[in-house]
Amino acid sequence: MNRALVEMTLLVAILSSCLLLVVYARHRQASAQPDGGYPVIGERGVSVSTARAEAVRWLMTTNHREIGLLYIAFGTVAALWGGVDAMMMRTHLLTPAADIWTEQTYNELFTTHGLTMLIFFVAPVFFGIGNYFLPLLIGADDMAFPRLNAVGFWMLPPALVLSRLGILAEVTGKALSLIVPSEWISFLLALREPAIGWTLYPPLSSATQNPQINFLLLGLHLSGIATTIAAINFIVTIVYERADDVGWDDLDMFSWNMLVTSGIAMFAFPLLGSALLMLLFDRNFGTTFFATEGGSPILWQHLFWFWGHPEVYIIFLPAAGLLSHILPKFVGRRLFGFKFVVYSTFAIGVLSFGVWAHHMFTTGIDPRVRASFMATSVAIAVPSAIKVFNWITTIWNGNVKLAAPTILCVGGIGTFIYGGITGVFLAVIPVDILYHDTYYVVGHFHLILMGIIPLMMFAASYYWYPVLTGRMYDRRLAIFQSVLLVFGSALTFATLVVIGFLELPRRYATYPPEFVPLQVVATVGSYLIGLSVLLWLYNVLWSYFHGDPIENADPWDLKSTEQFTREWQWLEDKLERERGIEPVEPEEVRPSYVPPTEVEKTFSEQLLTVGRRVGNNAIVGAAGGLVGTLLMSGVLFAAVTLGVFDLASFADLAGLVGLPATVGLGYLIFLVGGMTVWPLLFLTLGEYLPGELNLVTGLGYATVISTGFAIAFYAGQIGLELVGYLVFTLVAHWAYGLGLAGTLEYLGVYRPPRRRSYERD
């Protein structure tokens, strides 16, 4: 089977099915009209003149929302194209030998897949979402430079065509060679999809003859210009076009992230652009930029990753922004620690330029350089972790609603944690030397690239579907699709991490037969992803014509938690204007956030308050701790009599802190610890985590700390003794937890610091 033909057939089949679906849906809609069933939105007759007017409108528009839709459509096509590459790759890997397609084909597939997805799918879709919604969110009339905006968009299609001219030329050539002599079309047949890896490392990329590589470099350069233009436009829009009542403090999370993303893109892409042209010159004009005798291939890697690592954040940050924006709407709580999420975004923006060499740990660069890049790479996990904790805390104690965006958000957080943690390990030089260029790396980055980025795009498409179309999508299908997607991604890429643990190198078309089962699992997972994408396409296209028209501008009940943001306000005005739908008011408002009613205080007053708080906490905590520890001692005493707990452990404890190793002293330390460290930790957690401190939290807390105790006081018990030891440890801690929490509750101290009034009445 010829790869190019298979791929283009698949792609064209998907695209034309979409078209057919649209035509059919529209037809059905037209015929459903007479019975008065559907209020018709967006109905247009099809005639030559209207078609012409439509074409003119879409080709010449400078309206930010229309350009946004164009971006999204373009990005979706690119995603499908890159997705077909991916599906073919996974299919290829079903068998250990290269017998479905050739090795060469496999190499082509992973090259074009990577480039298409990273360059032509992700950023365009996010820029599309940004184009549509960012001006609405900040109350701007349009982007700062509407025409420039259009220029930036329209450079992308030629860039994509140039980049993927190899396969287009091949298929065209094949078709034409049926009717014209092949020497006429030799230039078409000279082009082949490149097979040099998406990272385009020289000397392979400079020595390979294939002239398509020139077109690829040119196409990428053109797309880089487009990205830079868009980035500048976003920055100027956010800085200068905000409505008068949108100050920096009111800027929403998505816009913050787009701002930082654009800032990164603005520095990263021009540098890539120069590097691409330098490579082009090396290939064609005898320069030595990346030749061994000149700048060396290592220079390419430096330049490439100086763009490449920031690029991963360019595409991750908008996803993070969407998550931070959407998640609160579905849990009815304001984003926890808003400010810190913004700071973390800036921290990522800055740090992302300081970690690039972690992609080059195995190239033999200076060990001192490596060590410093290891440090920065580990550090960059911190701001990402801040985001994760804030997201989780936002959900905590919220009023979680089951909807497709919720599933996608929660799933996205989960896979992001997995992807991020595998990344931190890779940042550690010895680990990376083992796993570099194995499937582990592929698993790592896909858990992020697949595990959160498209998820957030889907979440946004569902969340804003009513704004985009005035209708609601099929919710049941969407929930199914979301679950399938999350499951498919986790299955596929977690399996790849496992394959990587077994140290199978990546980028090979063949592999040892013992990997077949795992590879098959990964392929099945990827098919699930593919299926869910098709379901999404079906849902959004079909619902555009047949979804239930929304009855008011608040389909998500945002007003009732005071999260009715500007884009919905815009929709409300529009509905009122066009369909005469009156704004609705919720029956009951449950604020998503009650600002603390603290009055301004001087520093010394604040110090005093804090001091008093700590003092109070310490006293009450000590009381609770005393009760808890005494209860715990009772249980432990029983354990001692049964012989599963060794009193000598107390003596060890005393010895550990440098006192004479007697049981009495050890017990005293134990008691003091139980009255200070652990109650205070408990109270602190209660202070900073949302939610109530009560008997249940006490039990949970005690369960967690019992694991530490079990390890620390272990005295070599085995068999039944060990079981008894563990059971008694746990029970003793429960006694402690109940005692502690019960006392605190009895004394009535811990009301959470900002108790939400609505929850009590």
Place this chain on the structure above:
Amino acid sequence: MGNGAETPGDPTETSGSDVTGRRDASDEPRHDLGDHADHDEHEHRSRWPLVAAAGAGGLYAGFGVYLLGSVADVAPPAVGIGLAGVGAVVLLVGLAGWLEQAFLAPARAGTSHKSRESYVDTTVLFLATDVSTFGAVFVYYFFIRVGTWPPQELPPLLSSLVLVNTLVLLSSSVTLHYAHEALDHGRRRRFLGLLGTTLVLGVLFLGGQVYEYYEFVVREGFTLSSGVFGSAFFGLTGLHGFHVTLGVAAIAILCWRALRGDYGTERDTSVATVSLYWHFVDAVWLFLVLVLYGGAAV
């Protein structure tokens, strides 16, 4: 594309239910008009972006086809050059149309609603991206300067030509600065004179560069592909020369508009942005002379 038959601003063609309404229009509900009617429709349509992008696509494709011809020898290079040339012209036309429609016409009519500050800051952002663009090539030069140095092919770099050229570019920055001052003080003739001088100096600089290239390439046989230093030298001076060319074109436009009397004390946005660009290019040149000419010679 670019054919004048469509009136880009015809609201009746595009009304309908896919409304492109805006928040600020919300206080006056209109059901029948769509809400294009309550906005400057011409703001939502323009053919120039498409023209410019198509031109850019043609330019790039032409370059690719040219390489296809010259390297893989399957198509005559002239085809590529032709395509690139057409693309470049279309690109320029598109850019000109866009400039006229987006900036010049509103500026003339006094309907520009954007602040001068936002244009200046946009220019600063653009220059920041340019730092990156130059950065990559400079990094190459630093790599070889600390690496395989000295190369075989070092030509005589420091000559009176470089000195003269540097002085020319420096003084063009000075004249442009004082031209702007003169404009601020409403001294039109002085403004015009200094602006014209700047243009002449810019062209002189370019002439100097061409002359230097001629000397190196023809007399010394030192070319782009001569070796590690050739790449750095022609890469950096070429990139810089390209920027100067753009700058000269921009200053030429300034001159033309100045002659038409488009500028005044309060209307100097494009003078301010072009100055910024020109000073930047000047600063890059100084750095370049220092590290490339100076740094290689020592």
